[in-house]
Amino acid sequence: MRSSQNRWLIFILLLTAFATIVSLPDSNGIHIDIDADGESDININARQSLGLDLVGGLRVVLEAEVPTDSFEEDDLRETANNVARRVNALGVGEATIQVQGNNRVLVELPGVSDPQQAIETIQQTALLEFVDFANLGGRTQEYINQRILTTKQVEIQEQRALANEDASADETTPDSETGTDEQLPPPLLHPFSGQPFVTVMTGAGLKAAAATIDPGTGRWAIQFELSDEGREIFGPFTAQRIGEPMAIVLDGVVLSAPVIRSRLDTGGTITGNFTEESARQLALQLRSGALPIPLRVETAERVGATLGRESVELSIRAGIIGIIVVLAFMLIYYRLPGLSADLALLVFIALNMAVFKLVPITLTLPAITGFLISVGTAVDGNILIFERIKEELRDGRELDDALEAGFDRAWNSIRDSNLSTIIIAGILFLFGQTPGASIVSGFAITLALGLVLNLFTAVIVTRTFLHVLVGLMRQRLTSRAWLLGV
Known part of the structure; x- marks a missing residue:
């Protein structure tokens, strides 16, 4: 004893x-x-982490970029859940993510070290598209790192246009809100049809994504796994396009255009000019889920304890x-x-x-x-x-x-x-x-x-x-x- x-x-x-x-x-x-x-x-x-009420931090109010009648309450709630997953992946503990009204999400981040990166990670939709690049007549490489217009982007632009019209009618949104795209050269269209490129699938069809090093090139890439819904779209499409290029487009910019070698039913690898940081950030955004509703920053302020x-x-x-x-x-x-x-x-x-x-x-x-x-x-x-x-x-x-x-x-x-x-x-x-x-x-x-x-x-x-x-x-x-x- x-x-x-x-x-x-x-x-x-x-x-x-x-x-x-x-x-x-x-x-x-x-x-x-x-x-x-x-x-x-x-x-x-070991490190001691203190909350917003003790050490202060960052408060961000995100507003939907589309009209309120174009989405349901559940869509806004799911958007808030996806924002929460991104915040958790950033390592910010005790964050507050709260739906406000019918078109806003409040985010409070205690003690963040890089507010700008946090805002970008939370806000960006990381619109990943798999685009049909068949019938380009060997001009595929001309579009690498170029901005192109796709059918999915057209759909989003139409929704934003409706939102801006409603906001202007209510006199709640500054006129300068839509001035960013005008400073950039217009996106490229299909060279033969003159129409937007066809989006086959977006990042919503992915189940998982992780940053990795491509053993063939030694560069950073993103390895992805398809969801059940993604398999239903991606499998038949790749089976019909064997030998044809397919573009991988992120936020309108063509990252790469690999040639389809076989039917893809499980997943693949996204290649491009990635650094370790950009690869991990994109994988995080894809893994946490695309935002069902595109968001813009309405207010962002540092707050005291x-x-x-x-x-x-x-x-x-x-x-x-x-x-x-x-x-x-x-x-x-x-x-x-x-x-x-x-x-x-x-x-x-x-x-x-x-x-x-x-x-x-x-x-x-x-x-x-x-x-x-x-x-x-x-x-x-x-x-x-x-x-x-x-x-x-x-x-x-x-x-x-x-x-x-x-x-x-x-x-x-x-x-x-x-x-x-x-x-x-x-x-x-x-x-x-x-x-x-x-x-x-x-x-x-x-x-x-x-x-x-x-x-x-x-x-x-x-x-x-x-x-x-x-x-x-x-x-x-x-x-x-x-x-x-x-």
């Missing part, structure tokens, strides 16, 4: 030391150079004071068991802080609230254990038997209470995945994390510390039962 307790004690002390190092404010993780070659062989990265620095410092100070009061109460009321609970609570806090940085979990006001509630739950579990122990001692049981019985009898109540709350936190997290409710996710994550860690600290850590303290003070306890709170 004692050897098992010693092993647990060593494990807890090592884990606490690791968590303390990681959770220090200036710590960026643990990096160990084993062979002394100047490069870290073991890298455990909801709480000022002084308010944040006061909040931290209040939290520390609250924890000190709890520690003092447990020590005064429960004496020796209270001391073990205090030590376990400090371990609990260190583990939480470390996990926040290792995951990382973005700290916002709701997330901090979830953490503080979990602290209260941890203390509640210890109180339940100690009251059980006191009952056993009053019934005349031996000290060691009373300790084991107290933990065993309290375990079922602690387990059931924490698991039921974890289930509720899981439901809140799922609810927080919908646009407009993402603020709930931070609360649910920190609450659930705290409850899971509490199952470890309230039972294993507290039990180990209490047995160690009792072993060190066993002789005194025989004559000083008040040290056990009895």
Whole structure:
């Protein structure tokens, strides 16, 4: 029994030391150079991410570029979901994506390092087209890196024209909104028919996309997989066009025009003059889904933190004071068991802080609230254990038997209470995945994390510390039962 307790004690002390190092404010993780070659062989990265309400960030309002009567409410909701996927892929935690009215999407990004890139990634539709380039009479290469007009682009332009007419009638859109395309040379048409090139399929027919290096050229490319709908379009078309070129067009510019060698039913590779960054960004946009509704930036502004620095410092100070009061109460009321609970609570806090940085979990006001509630739950579990122990001692049981019985009898109540709350936190997290409710996710994550860690600290850590303290003070306890709170 004692050897098992010693092993647990060593494990807890090592884990606490690791968590303390990681959770220090200036710590960026643990990096160990084993062979002394100047490069870290073991890298455990840790960073603290703070939300918009604590550190400020970027707020963007996106507006639909097409008339409201040309799409359904579900289309706008799906557009918001796709924007959320792009934001998540950017690594921005605790972002808020919310539908506003019937034609706007609000995006709040805390602590973004490159606002312009974030806006471009969110806004761009990444209109990828597979265009029929047959019957060009050997002039395919003339169109590489050139802007062309396609049937899909014509469709989008007609929708935007209707939107601009409606906006002008309502006097809500500046006249300069449509001046960009006039500064560019007109896109090229089919050389023989004089009509727009025919779009066979757009990026909506893709199931997955990933940046990769083309083994044939050594250049960056995008490997894609077709969805079921894409297979129905792409398979028959490529079967009929074997030996003919097909253009891959991104936002109106021809990237490449490979010759179809066989029927394509599963996927392929998009080649072009990509850098690593541009390949990864395009793959991200294709992977997160084409925006069902094209969006334009209505407003984009940097915002300050909801709480000022002084308010944040006061909040931290209040939290520390609250924890000190709890520690003092447990020590005064429960004496020796209270001391073990205090030590376990400090371990609990260190583990939480470390996990926040290792995951990382973005700290916002709701997330901090979830953490503080979990602290209260941890203390509640210890109180339940100690009251059980006191009952056993009053019934005349031996000290060691009373300790084991107290933990065993309290375990079922602690387990059931924490698991039921974890289930509720899981439901809140799922609810927080919908646009407009993402603020709930931070609360649910920190609450659930705290409850899971509490199952470890309230039972294993507290039990180990209490047995160690009792072993060190066993002789005194025989004559000083008040040290056990009895």
